[in-house]
Amino acid sequence: MxxxxxxxxxxxxxxxxxxxxxxxxxxxxxxxxxxxxxxxxxxxxxxxxxxxxxxxxxxxxxxxxxxxxxxxxxxxxxxxxxxxxxxxxxxxxxxxxxxxxxxxxxxxxxxxxxxxxxxxxxxxxxxxxxxxxxxxxxxxxxYGDQPALVAEMVDWARACGFSVVAAGKGTKYLPLYHGVTPDTVWQHYGLTAEQAREGGMNPQMFNSFLDGTKSAIEMAAIANATGLAVPSSGLHFPACGVDDLPHLLRPRAAGGVLERAGMVEVVSSLERDGRPVFRDLRWGVYAVFEAPNDYAAACFAQYGLKTDASGRYAAMYKPYHLIGxxxxxxxxxxxxxGEPTGRPRGFAGDVVAIAKRDLAAGEVLDGEGGYTVWGKLLPAQASLAAGALPIGLAHHARLRRGIAEGEVVGWDDVDFAAAGSALQTAIAARREMERRFAAPRAEAGAA
CATH class of the missing domain: 3.40.50.720 (NAD(P)-binding Rossmann-like Domain)
Structure with missing residues (x-):
């Protein structure tokens, strides 16, 4: 302040x-x-x-x-x-x-x-x-990008003595978006290619926002900064408006969609049939938290917080983020x-490369938002156990074998022999990071 x-x-x-x-x-x-x-x-x-x-x-x-x-x-x-x-x-x-x-x-x-x-x-x-x-x-x-804004909300909730149940952001999502390419991206934004060019919009970058890659990357950053856990099978993108956040973003045992309390998740502004969600959070961020006692839950009601039916789960959200x-x-x-607005404190989440279509041996991967792969969020431990290739290294790598659509691309599936020095240095940095932070670092019990 x-x-x-x-x-x-x-x-x-x-x-x-x-x-x-x-x-x-x-x-x-x-x-x-x-x-x-x-x-x-x-x-x-x-x-x-x-x-x-x-x-x-x-x-x-x-x-x-x-x-x-x-x-x-x-x-x-x-x-x-x-x-x-x-x-x-x-x-x-x-x-x-x-x-x-x-x-x-x-x-x-x-x-x-x-x-x-x-x-x-x-x-x-x-x-x-x-x-x-x-x-x-x-x-x-x-700050201005979702990871820092969410990290701030999580820090606020914990500093106030609340247990964070879920945190993340909203986006426009349908399952078919995982296969969208830079050639087809603008129709989903309601723009023509010419309008996008006039606005200085890079089709591959904006496609990474749409195909799920950017959401996965941002949730990995949030998980690593806050210690919140990552869904074991990746983000679910449930359709959810702001009024329903405390109902939906709670553990399954309590009637919600989460594996357990203390997780990152992205909510979609579209129902699966394409209808818009009422009071969607497409441009915003949120945190769902739980009252630690009956008195706090009563205060939620007294001060008008939207809660679940039990009155114990509530949400705070910011409807917009202004980026730069x-x-x-x-x-x-x-x-x-000398204080960061969020920073990594462990290795809880990772983003791995998934084939957008059947890929042939010899094809060269083109990274985030491209024609060949999209990025899926996984727990860091699961990514390392699978030998999965991080999406951030899925650039200029030639496939050693064919990869079926939807399959995880592994380190052993690619050849970096032709990669430049910058990519080779990044590979070495990533391997060093894995060695130093491979042990579980998520705050599994303390959300």
């Missing part, structure tokens, strides 16, 4: 918080749109594979030419990471190997990281958080308080 006051003091002292943004895509652009309106935050540099595209993004979000001229634009993130005048690094590339490399370079330079790149966090976040600790810097999830428009909260929390 004091971030704006702390920032004002820094601004008054002539010591603005100086940021390096790596990746000026949609999330990065939304952050950039707030910079001219936030006294005390300065973007010292923007590193992007297309510097001219980053300049264009700044113009598109309202930067004037003077501000653009005062900012360094480059395609060399490494050089900017070594600058002494950078207070916070924002990694927003969406590329898992790049995210791991940039985070490690930032730690080596003594700089904290706000990891917008949740794909990298799901792949090796527990290791990156440990390496940040060893370097004496902060590693943080990105809210990212300043992470930047300032890290820079001014």
């Amino acid at each position: 004091n971030l704006s006051h702390l920032l004002a003091a820094r601004a008054d002292a002539g010591r603005p918080v100086r940021v390096l943004l790596i990746g000026a895509g949609k999330f990065g652009s939304m952050f950039l749109s707030q910079v001219p309106h936030t006294r005390g935050i300065e973007v010292a540099a923007i590193a992007d594979l297309r510097p001219d595209g980053a300049r264009a993004a700044c113009r598109a979000v309202g930067w004037d030419e003077a501000l653009i001229a005062a900012t360094r634009f480059t395609d060399d993130a490494g050089a900017e990471l070594r600058r002494d005048d950078i207070d916070v690094v924002i990694e927003a590339t969406g590329n898992p190997p790049a995210g791991i490399a940039h985070a490690r370079a930032a730690f080596a330079a003594g700089k904290p990281v706000v990891m917008v790149n949740v794909e990298a966090d799901a792949l090796a976040g527990p290791l990156l958080a440990a390496e940040a600790d060893a370097a004496g810097v902060t590693y943080s999830l990105a 428009l809210e990212l300043n909260v992470s930047v300032l929390s890290v820079a001014l308080r």
Whole structure:
């Protein structure tokens, strides 16, 4: 509640918080749109594979030419990471190997990281958080994105003495979406390909939101940050509106759909027949919690909380998330308080590659939101036991054998011989993370 006051003091002292943004895509652009309106935050540099595209993004979000001229634009993130005048690094590339490399370079330079790149966090976040600790810097999830917002809600509930029964987000989901490709994605968003291009929307990225991959990645990040458990057979995406959260998102033994209390789950804004859910949570996040005693349950009723029939399960939710428009909260929390807005604390959930169609030996996987695989959430222990390939490494890997539609792709099924150095480094980081965090870390009993 004091971030704006702390920032004002820094601004008054002539010591603005100086940021390096790596990746000026949609999330990065939304952050950039707030910079001219936030006294005390300065973007010292923007590193992007297309510097001219980053300049264009700044113009598109309202930067004037003077501000653009005062900012360094480059395609060399490494050089900017070594600058002494950078207070916070924002990694927003969406590329898992790049995210791991940039985070490690930032730690080596003594700089904290706000990891917008949740794909990298799901792949090796527990290791990156440990390496940040060893370097004496902060590693943080990105406020405005669902994982940090859910982690905040879980922390709120636990700090108040409530047991968290379920937490997660809403999305638009139907089972058929697992097979959608970048060629067919826009019809499900109600857009034409031309409208999507005009909006700067990447079809493969937005397809990862639709085909279930992004939901799985975000729930893995939440599970790893909070210790909440992961459904044993993957996310169920029950159709559920906000009024029904405490009814549906409770253990099966109590009449709900969860295996047990203390789990992540995503709710769908569509019934399975395609009808819209009443008062859906498509753009929001939630936490379901349980009253610890009869007195607290009575208070739920007295203060108007929506509960289940027993009166003991209640829900809090946030109907919207503003993505990069809210990212300043992470930047300032890290820079001014040295405190993350969520971070991995164990390895509870993993996201594995599943064949979207029958794949032939010799085909090359194309990663999140592509034509070949989608990402499924599994408990980390189950993923490791199955030798499953993480979705974050399902890039530029050639299949050694045919994989049937719906089958898990394994480490032994792929050949990384032609992978570049960045992917090889990410593979090594992932293997190191598995070695260090393979023991169960979920707070199985304490939700």
